[in-house]
Amino acid sequence: QVQLQESGPGLVKPSQTLSLTCTVSGGSISSDSYYWSWIRQPAGKGLEWIGRIYASGTTNYNPSLKSRVTISVDTSKNHFSLKLSSVTAADTAVYYCARDGSYSTRGGFDYWGQGTLVTVSS
Amino acid sequence: DIVMTQSPDSLAVSLGERATINCKSSQSVLYSSNNKNYLAWYQQKPGQPPKLLFYWASTRESEVPDRFSGSGSGTDFTLTISSLQAEDVAVYYCQQYYRTPPTFGQGTKLEIK
Numbered sequence: 001q002v003q004l005q006e007s008g009p010g011l012v013k014p015s016q017t018l019s020l021t022c023t024v025s026g027g028s029i030s031s032d033s034y035y036w037s038w039i040r041q042p043a044g045k046g047l048e049w050i051g052r053i054y055a056s057g058t059t060n061y062n063p064s065l066k067s068r069v070t071i072s073v074d075t076s077k078n079h080f081s082l083k084l085s086s087v088t089a090a091d092t093a094v095y096y097c098a099r100d101g102s103y104s105t106r107g108g109f110d111y112w113g114q115g116t117l118v119t120v121s122s
Numbered sequence: 123d124i125v126m127t128q129s130p131d132s133l134a135v136s137l138g139e140r141a142t143i144n145c146k147s148s149q150s151v152l153y154s155s156n157n158k159n160y161l162a163w164y165q166q167k168p169g170q171p172p173k174l175l176f177y178w179a180s181t182r183e184s185e186v187p188d189r190f191s192g193s194g195s196g197t198d199f200t201l202t203i204s205s206l207q208a209e210d211v212a213v214y215y216c217q218q219y220y221r222t223p224p225t226f227g228q229g230t231k232l233e234i235k
Contacts, residue, residue, distance in 0.1 A: 037224075046215070046226055046227075046228050046229050047172065047215060047217075047226040047229075048226075049223050049224045049225070049226075060222050060223075062223040063123075063223065064223075096171055096172075098171075100224075101177070102160075102219040102222075102224060106177055107158075107160065107162060107177030107178050107181075107219060108162030108164075108174045108176075108177040108217065108219065109162070109164075109172070109174060109217075110174045110177075110183070112171035112172060112173075113171065114170075114171060115171050
């Protein structure tokens with residue numbers, strides 16, 4: 001059973017960089033055909049896809065956030081990471097990592113972390 | 123971006139009755155080469171991450187009860203719960219993965235009447 005766990009600071013100051021890591025267990029992050037995505041959800045609102053990475057390091061980002069987002073992967077540690085720069089209060093949300101089957105035989109986001117709340121405040 | 127629009131925004135259904143949630147995409151998510159609709163459905167309960175219910179519009183994820191069904195093609199899709207149970211109270215989202223960025227509907231909140 002694949003499990004994902006987000007980790008990182010729960011409080012970030014405005015204009016600083018949000019940094020989160022997602023550790024994958026129960027399976028290899030190098031699994032064929034699966035990407036690994038970050039998705040966020042402001043309190044009481046809907047889901048917004050941030051970006052994805054493949055084990056090779058290939059990335060796709062949401063154009064709405066592309067200028068501020070960097071996603072990286074460390075296959076030796078079986079984890080991938082998110083950096084979001086120049087944060088504002090609008091970036092306050094629960095951040096999820098998820099296994100992305102968009103290009104696999106399954107489709108959709110089939111495994112999710114529990115989510116971590118990141119608050120942007122001084 | 124492909125815009126996903128769900129209807130209704132909220133829905134109250136009696137226990138044992140049918141619940142129907144609709145999802146419309148701003149362009150077709152049917153890939154003609156493989157005849158697959160790149161559409162997924164999720165269930166999200168308070169304090170939990172979304173749970174994948176269906177992919178390819180109608181392929182049920184393992185362990186999802188068969189009272190749940192997904193249907194539709196092209197731009198119009200439906201999630202149906204044939205006989206609502208108390209544990210089905212949640213917010214439901216549709217999502218397209220036909221084009222990057224993947225996008226979600228705004229969600230439909232399902233409650234017991």
